[in-house]
Amino acid sequence: xxxxxxxxxxxxxxxxxxxxxxxxxxxxxxxxxxxxxxxxxxxxxxxxxxxxxxxxxxxxxxxxxxxxxxxxxxxxxxxxxxxxxxxxxxxxxxxxxxxxxxxxxxxxxxxxxxxxxxxxxxxxxxxxxxxxxxxxxxxxxxxxxxxxxxxxxxxxxxxxxxxxxxxxxxxxxxxxxxxxxxxxxxxxxxxxxxxxxxxxxxxxxxxxxxxxxxxxxxxxxxxxxxxxxxxxxxxxxxxxxxxxxxxxxxxxxxxxxxxxxxxxxxxxxxxxxxxxxxxxxxxxxxxxxxxxxxxxxxxxxxxxxxxxxxxxxxxxxxxxxxxxxxxxxxxxxxxxxxxxxxxxxxxxxxxxxxxxxxx
Numbered sequence: 185x186x187x188x189x190x191x192x193x194x195x196x197x198x199x200x201x202x203x204x205x206x207x208x209x210x211x212x213x214x215x216x217x218x219x220x221x222x223x224x225x226x227x228x229x230x231x232x233x234x235x236x237x238x239x240x241x242x243x244x245x246x247x248x249x250x251x252x253x254x255x256x257x258x259x260x261x262x263x264x265x266x267x268x269x270x271x272x273x274x275x276x277x278x279x280x281x282x283x284x285x286x287x288x289x290x291x292x293x294x295x296x297x298x299x300x301x302x303x304x305x306x307x308x309x310x311x312x313x314x315x316x317x318x319x320x321x322x323x324x325x326x327x328x329x330x331x332x333x334x335x336x337x338x339x340x341x342x343x344x345x346x347x348x349x350x351x352x353x354x355x356x357x358x359x360x361x362x363x364x365x366x367x368x369x370x371x372x373x374x375x376x377x378x379x380x381x382x383x384x385x386x387x388x389x390x391x392x393x394x395x396x397x398x399x400x401x402x403x404x405x406x407x408x409x410x411x412x413x414x415x416x417x418x419x420x421x422x423x424x425x426x427x428x429x430x431x432x433x434x435x436x437x438x439x440x441x442x443x444x445x446x447x448x449x450x451x452x453x454x455x456x457x458x459x460x461x462x463x464x465x466x467x468x469x470x471x472x473x474x475x476x477x478x479x480x481x482x483x484x485x486x487x488x489x490x491x492x493x494x495x496x497x498x499x500x501x502x503x504x505x506x507x508x509x510x511x512x513x514x515x516x517x518x519x520x521x522x523x524x525x526x527x528x529x530x531x532x533x534x535x536x537x538x539x540x541x542x543x
Contacts, residue, residue, distance in 0.1 A: 185372055199253060217256070219259075220261075220290075222265050223248045223261065238271060260316055263286075264291070265290045267297075280332040293320040317365050339377070343379065353397055366418065367446075381401055383404055410486075413515050421436045421446060444541050447536055447537075462533050466526045474523055476518075477522060478538055491509055491512035495509075
């Protein structure tokens with residue numbers, strides 16, 4: 185990606201216009217109007233060499249946004265896609281004062297981000313990496329609400345755990361982290377995008393081993409990492425959320441009336457923790473369930489790292505070993521547990537994520 189301001193902003197605007205027109209011609213305006221055109225990526229970091237960064241980015245954004253709208257006013261354009269969710273009030277104010285198109289706000293945040301970069305140098309409150317993503321998302325939402333354009337949608341176009349030094353992206357920690365983040369961020373952002381789908385992408389260069397702490401859901405060789413299995417598990421949740429005060433429980437209901445719960449035992453990377461016993465008491469259901477189905481992601485269920493260590497952690501797995509790892513990483517069938525007097529007792533291992541279905 186180019187990181188310097190264009191020599192000709194007229195040519196930059198024309199490039200954006202021609203590209204967007206091509207998309208509309210190819211896919212139709214009804215389809216493309218459902219997309220979100222985000223201008224640049226983290227211009228407050230080294231991916232933008234304009235000086236001063238903010239003023240030169242504004243100029244880049246203005247010309248690109250006008251180019252998108254010139255193709256069709258139905259198309260949606262926004263930004264700033266900044267690291268730490270920065271510059272949001274400034275962009276909204278700039279767009280309002282100068283009549284610049286702005287259809288949404290976007291930002292990035294990671295669990296390991298420095299709180300002073302996210303909340304300002306004067307911040308003295310410690311924020312746990314487990315809570316950072318949603319704390320920053322709330323701050324971004326509040327900045328929009330208090331602005332001249334308070335109804336702008338908020339898109340978190342990059343988020344992840346952020347314990348890079350401990351390679352938490354490859355570990356079971358990511359399951360409880362995702363469940364906790366989804367539970368806390370529910371209703372704040374319009375969309376959240378996990379970064380990224382695969383470990384094989386250009387930013388980090390060639391992948392030299394299957395589990396190297398990459399951001400992706402899938403390791404080289406098409407091997408599902410715990411993050412992929414966690415999302416697959418959480419996809420079982422219903423569309424209606426039910427109120428529950430417990431910090432390690434998310435309760436939902438499906439359209440057919442079944443209750444689906446996510447439960448977890450979160451232990452930060454580098455720390456050790458004991459298994460936790462969770463007792464669920466099911467009351468006030470129209471028909472009391474006798475059994476529960478339990479999907480597990482833990483050290484003994486669907487954890488590819490256990491299988492990887494068992495084969496000696498080869499840096500270059502053979503095709504046979506890759507097939508074995510793919511099989512080990514797949515979500516296992518649910519266990520069936522009986523309820524006794526409306527009570528279900530489960531033991532959750534360190535960094536286990538369990539999905540419980542009560543039909």
